[in-house]
Amino acid sequence: MVTRIELDEPKCIAAGQCVMTAPDVFDQRDEDGVAIILEPVPAPEHLDAVRDAVAVCPAAALQLIET
Amino acid sequence: MTDTVPTYPFARPTALDPPAEWEQLRSECPVSKVRMVTGDEALLITRYNDVRELLADPRFTHSLTEAGAAQISTSEDGIFNRDEATMTAGPNHQRWRRMMNKSFTVKRVNAMRPRIAEIANQLIDELIAGGQPGDLQSALGFPLPVFVICELLGVDPNYRDKFSHWSDAMLNLDKFSQAETAKAAMEFQEFMVQHVLDKRAAPGDDLLSELAAIVDSQDGRMTEAELVYTAQGLLVAGHETTANMIGKMVAMLLADRPNRWDRLVADRGLINPAVEETLRLDASSSIDLPRYISEDIEIAGCPIKAGTTVMASLSSGNRDETVYDDAAELRLDRVPNPHLAFGAGPHSCLGQALARTELQVTLTVLLDRLPTLELAVPVEELRRRTGLIVGGIEEVPVRW
Numbered sequence A: 001m002v003t004r005i006e007l008d009e010p011k012c013i014a015a016g017q018c019v020m021t022a023p024d025v026f027d028q029r030d031e032d033g034v035a036i037i038l039e040p041v042p043a044p045e046h047l048d049a050v051r052d053a054v055a056v057c058p059a060a061a062l063q064l065i066e067t
Numbered sequence B: 001m002t003d004t005v006p007t008y009p010f011a012r013p014t015a016l017d018p019p020a021e022w023e024q025l026r027s028e029c030p031v032s033k034v035r036m037v038t039g040d041e042a043l044l045i046t047r048y049n050d051v052r053e054l055l056a057d058p059r060f061t062h063s064l065t066e067a068g069a070a071q072i073s074t075s076e077d078g079i080f081n082r083d084e085a086t087m088t089a090g091p092n093h094q095r096w097r098r099m100m101n102k103s104f105t106v107k108r109v110n111a112m113r114p115r116i117a118e119i120a121n122q123l124i125d126e127l128i129a130g131g132q133p134g135d136l137q138s139a140l141g142f143p144l145p146v147f148v149i150c151e152l153l154g155v156d157p158n159y160r161d162k163f164s165h166w167s168d169a170m171l172n173l174d175k176f177s178q179a180e181t182a183k184a185a186m187e188f189q190e191f192m193v194q195h196v197l198d199k200r201a202a203p204g205d206d207l208l209s210e211l212a213a214i215v216d217s218q219d220g221r222m223t224e225a226e227l228v229y230t231a232q233g234l235l236v237a238g239h240e241t242t243a244n245m246i247g248k249m250v251a252m253l254l255a256d257r258p259n260r261w262d263r264l265v266a267d268r269g270l271i272n273p274a275v276e277e278t279l280r281l282d283a284s285s286s287i288d289l290p291r292y293i294s295e296d297i298e299i300a301g302c303p304i305k306a307g308t309t310v311m312a313s314l315s316s317g318n319r320d321e322t323v324y325d326d327a328a329e330l331r332l333d334r335v336p337n338p339h340l341a342f343g344a345g346p347h348s349c350l351g352q353a354l355a356r357t358e359l360q361v362t363l364t365v366l367l368d369r370l371p372t373l374e375l376a377v378p379v380e381e382l383r384r385r386t387g388l389i390v391g392g393i394e395e396v397p398v399r400w
């Protein structure tokens, strides 16, 4: 099973909670703070942090798709 | 009938504890009529999911300039009923927000960590020099966020007593008269207009100079009036909320020293979840978030008519037992903690990474410098600040 992160970009309000929670997986664009996903398919050791990041995103802009 | 409508905000049993009404309303009446201090009626929603859903709905904003909107403050000129409030509420909001975001990213805020720690250390030096017991709120809680936001904006922190007064006036609930807030709004306006002129004459490496250059480029991104409003808004928003939260956070952690403070002294890995948990359990964050309902909707099965003002209770939602296990308990290991203290949806706090960082750094420095810190009075004697939209504790007397 593969877990992939999806970002609904227009919803992102650049709160940076994803970057604070899973800094290896998320970053923010310098010009407007919108999230950047560094590891769209996160390494297994990052998965717990990624799940936490998805849960705390205040804009509900992040989703995990499992295929 | 009308005299059975409860008066809002509800009284708190102590400075740290929630009003009993929240739990009762969550279980029995999740959409409840309340009477604001002005006499106007609004609807109060108290459940986590209802609050989150309403805040995520881009159709409804905090702008209460419509004729039928409830007045929540006894004075005009408040942050919710100025015409400029529509800049951050209407279709222009996203454009404004994306322009502001770049100064508040995690990267930018992390770069401020050493400077925030330095400010915290200096203020703690002064607290110690003042002798025991000392008031943590006036020595550290109030000044720290003002210094930080002044540096970010490029505003002289020597004016901080004035800023406090102007902020208080803009966040008035029923503490000030209309004449007092009008005077404060005028002074604040004059100060900012002049300040922006000074920035143009001598630009610095700060946010106001950057925004002034954007205004001057006349590309439609920001007008002069919007710049002044933005600068005022940031000074108010970045100051009072965080200042109050520092005192409340420390008081909550000292209220049960063995299970909270001592565990943090022993394990710094708990600092970040501890900050989040105190934000979640903060029982006097604000009078909650107003939303003007511009078209008919339904919340928790209740029809809400267009023209209604709804107050969304973040603090009640944060204690919703259907969302949190042991919801009333402060637990240092609650991860993830998707609390609502910074709101949710498109208007979720612009400064939240900065606020979190200020709280984390302040707590870290306090644990390092004053591991023996304790409250100098029983918890029940802490007094709430009232009369403003944002709540806090008047004084947090401590020993070390």
Ligand code: HEM
Residues within 6 Å of the ligand: B055, B062, B088, B097, B149, B233, B234, B235, B237, B238, B239, B241, B242, B245, B285, B289, B290, B314, B340, B341, B342, B343, B344, B346, B347, B348, B349, B350, B351, B352, B354, B355
């Ligand atoms: C512990 C500290 C803080 C708390 C609890 C807090 C809370 C909030 C909340 C609940 C909102 C949502 C308002 C709404 O939806 O109507 C908000 C918005 C906002 N906050 Fe904060 N805040 C804090 C610190 C800061 C700081 C440090 C700044 C920055 C300088 C800031 C700037 C703003 C701004 C500009 C908005 C409006 C955002 C928008 O409409 O897009 N806040 N804050």
Ligand code: SF4
Residues within 6 Å of the ligand: A007, A011, A012, A013, A014, A015, A016, A017, A018, A019, A028, A033, A034, A035, A056, A057, A058, A059, A060, A061, A062
């Ligand atoms: S936490 Fe959500 S809103 Fe914030 S930057 Fe990440 S994706 Fe965007």
